[in-house]
Amino acid sequence: MLELPIALTYALAILGGYLFGSIPFGLVITRAAGLGDIRSIGSGNIGATNVLRTGRKDLALATLLLDAGKAGIAAAIFSLVFNFHSGLLAGAAAFVGHCYPVWLKFKGGKGVATFIGMLFGIMWQVGIAFAISWLSIAVAFRYSSLAALVTAALLPVFTWWLIGDIFAVCVTAALSILLFYRHRENIKRLIAGTEEKIGQKKKSAE
Template identity: 40%
Template sequence: MSAAAAIAIAYLLGSIPFAYLAGMSRGIDLRTVGSGNLGAANVFRALGTRMGVAVMAADIGKGVVAVLVARAIADDPWPAVAAGAAMAGHVFPVWLRFKGGKGVAVGGGAVIGLMPLAAAILLGLWFVVLLATRYSSLASITGAAAATPLVWSLGYDVASVVFTGIAAAAVLALHRANIGRLLRGEENRIVLRRRPGAASGGSEATPPGGPSG
């Protein structure tokens, strides 16, 4: 029962749609704005940097808390399974007809809870790529591609390596449209300083399925 409870709690935590709630607090349904994705990147574009940072922190927190709760009530390998359940909740939230974000931030939070050293390295890599290119999607894709070899090389347990591999594969699959746009030079960059309400129009307008979140 403790394992089942850990997985259920993790999924429900992951399902909390912070991006959607942030948008609705401003009278904006993010599913109809920008990329239409319920993730932090779309919040940055539609609602500005401050709200984007807040949503990103909340989504990361979902992953961290899911793993910590699982560790408190269940033995290994269930915390790693709960990490996956939190990501699944974010991507397929029960409250929004199973259409959510791409799981990058909550997955990062789960990695923080499971593997702090790996998380620190991957977070650093993510920021370097984001600041160098302004492509949120490229930062997420790079982190996902690097995650499994890194976790394996650092000697983490099998459950953590398996979770990382599955999570990385899911992130890459969810970014397949972004990969195509990057290869064609059509991907839009994220602007870290943006006035709220400037989601549409201008050079930063994002087509459906745009940068990750």
């Protein structure tokens, strides 16, 4: 592992992770496919869910994998080159970069795929726990947002149970709070009973 002053290591991890996470793959892919600006349709988000609204499942899948991969790769590289905590910070910064990309005036996605990618990139055990929890809740209640929110709330517990590192617990807790904030509109719709379920088709106007 490369030995640098800890403050410099952390600064490089945060900066590198943030810039990598800021790459708006959803926007790049849809523009390259000739579909225009993804921000002008649906929710205006740059993530895979909104890309799916174009009707191109292949582009949505590519966006999902790339959004997850950018955080996972950032976390893995910094963990291997420096140390576990640096990798964790790089992955966390990539998540923040996806939510608030500098290239798009800090208007990005909600970050669920990027969050999961970060976990698998550096704490695969926690990533598996996250995936199992998300899938279980999504299948039971058919709300993608609810599955993400409940799992995010449980994530610090999973991290402590499986990793036992207080720094990692603090980082995952902070990111879970940010994920809740990014889903604030979904929370309002869940409370009001107007949130769309997985697979639900929008009613056509009469």
